[in-house]
Amino acid sequence: RPPDMNAAPAEELITEWESEQARLRRLLVLEDTEAWQSGPGFSGLQRVGGVDLSFIKGDEQNACAALVVLSYPHMELLYEDCRMVTLTAPYVAGFLAFRETPFLLDALRRLREDRPELLPQVVFVDGNGVFHYREFGLACHLGVLSGLPCVGVAKNLLQVQGVQKSEEHQSQIAALRRGGDSFPLTAASGAVLGKALRSSDKSSKPVYVSVGHKISLDTAVRLTHSCCRYRVPEPIRQFACSPHVGFLHVSPESNGD
DNA sequence: GCGACAG
């Protein structure tokens, strides 16, 4: 019998995942820890990484796990690892890490073994960091388990902890005039969980940046802006690594918002 | 019934 993708995930699994998030959460570092992170030009930063999983059609199980390393600041491809994987965990909002992290860690482990000199000094992650239901999203999870500084960049606003897509929010977006402009995403508690960033002059739709691990929010936002040629930072821009398309690079997304 | 729901 094929697995029922519509079935509610087992309550006990969710409980286990929540406690695992709480356990790892204590190991999180929310400040700058690296020398290159201070100073306006990120001098000393030479390699930025990006990770992503891409799927095809309606196949929930099989995906391509991609890890790229680009030079900084030129964004030239230094390393690419794109591999077909079979996912086991279901997608549950708030628990993305349990579905994707094992394969991303695997790619990082191969890089560490094969080309340790190419290890990225920071990793961009497709998804949120502390801007999350329990302040421990995919970028935090990957950061803690890999030990690498990580930045979470989400393309859609997660409406959590009182952050809403309200009129106020929309007008704050409208007030972002140039690439690099941003405004804070403030929880009901008063904590700033992330920032909405206009990542380039050309795209009016912001990206949502939050701390993953070993980087401060302000540094994460500055760095994200400095890695954007288009809306999405270069290290996590869509790479064509599905079996359908092959290993060709994808053209910039058309920004029709 | 309707809206939300990272990827």
Add this chain to the structure above:
DNA sequence: ATCTTGTCGC
């Protein structure tokens, strides 16, 4: 996540 086409503007 992925599907799919055009359309508008510079």
